[in-house]
Amino acid sequence: MIELKDVSKSFTLHNQGSAVIPVMQNATLSVQAGECVGLTGASGAGKSTLMRVIYGNYLAASGNVVVGGVDVAKAAPREILALRRDTLGYVSQFLRVVPRVPTLDVVAEPLLAVGTPADQARDKAASLLAQLNIAERLWSLSPTTFSGGEQQRVNIARGFAYEYPALLLDEPTASLDAQNRATVLALIAGAKARGAAIIGIFHDEAARQQVCDRFVDVSDFAPKAAA
Template sequence: MIDIRDLSKTFTLHNQGGAVIEVMRGASLSVLPGECVALTGASGAGKSTLMRMIYGNYLAASGTIIVGGVDVARAEPREIIRLRREVLGYVSQFLRVVPRVPTLDVVAEPLLAIGVDRDTARDRARALLTRLRIPERLWSLSPTTFSGGEQQRVNIARGFAHAYPALLLDEPTASLDAANRETVLTLIEEAKARGAAIVGIFHDQAARDRVCDREIDVTQFTPGLAA
């Protein structure tokens, strides 16, 4: 489902005379349906950079990123949009939504985008918000007014609303209390059971041990850090 071969990435510092910084070289990994792979390595090793390249936020310098048959490294913008809508979900650490949209609709939106009827989409959103302990009195409000922990749980609910065949998870259990952490880990296990291919960053070792099948140390792909 996810297959990465010989991936590299550079950044050009235009405000520093156009200096080119090589941040990743020769990254290769595969993730099968039903498998969760953790990206590990020291801060600055390139974990988030690799995730952003898989999602198409960063353009690769070379190599291939095949997700659901689409090479993200070379795909047209419309192909990336379709991939994100139908195939590839991303739970980031930060919730980014249009202000004033009710929380219930924020969570239901991924289902509405693929043609699920409004009632069914909202039912799924209600179920997830309930599981993640977002009080019903908040569902009609914009999540932009919520606490950081509440926003994180709304972001998780939104990311798991549609049964994406592939998922990217950036610290999904960070700062959660024990009950909500357990819910998130169960959601990940359910996604694996239905065949989702998952790439994640988990600084929580116990969470990593529970849901991840393998670990990939991205330091090996980082020029200057690789042994």
């Protein structure tokens, strides 16, 4: 479902004489349906960068990034947008939404985008918000007004509303209390059970041991001169 082969990435510092900084070289990994792979490595090793390459936020300098049969490294923007709508979900560390859109609609949006009837989409959104302990009185408000912890839970609810065949999870349990952490881990286990291919970053050792089937150390993908 997710296949990376010989992926390299560098950044160009345009304000420093266009210096090129290699950050990843020959990254190769495979994630099958129903499998959760945890990314490990020191802070700054490139875990989030690798996720952004898979999601298409960063363009790979070389190699193949195939998700659901689409090579993100070579796909047109419209193909990447379709992939994000139908196949690849991403729960980042920060909620990014249009201001003034009610929380219930923010969570329901991925379902509406694939043609789910509005009442069914909002019912699913309501169920997830309740599971994640977002008070019903807040559902009509924009999540941009919420606390950081509430925004994180809204972001998780949105990421799990539609049953994406592939999921990227960047610190989904960070800063959660025990009850909400257990809910998120149950959502991940449920996604695995239905066959989702998952790549996750978990600094919570107990959480990653609970949901990850194996681990990939992104330090192995460091450019040789920087290794």
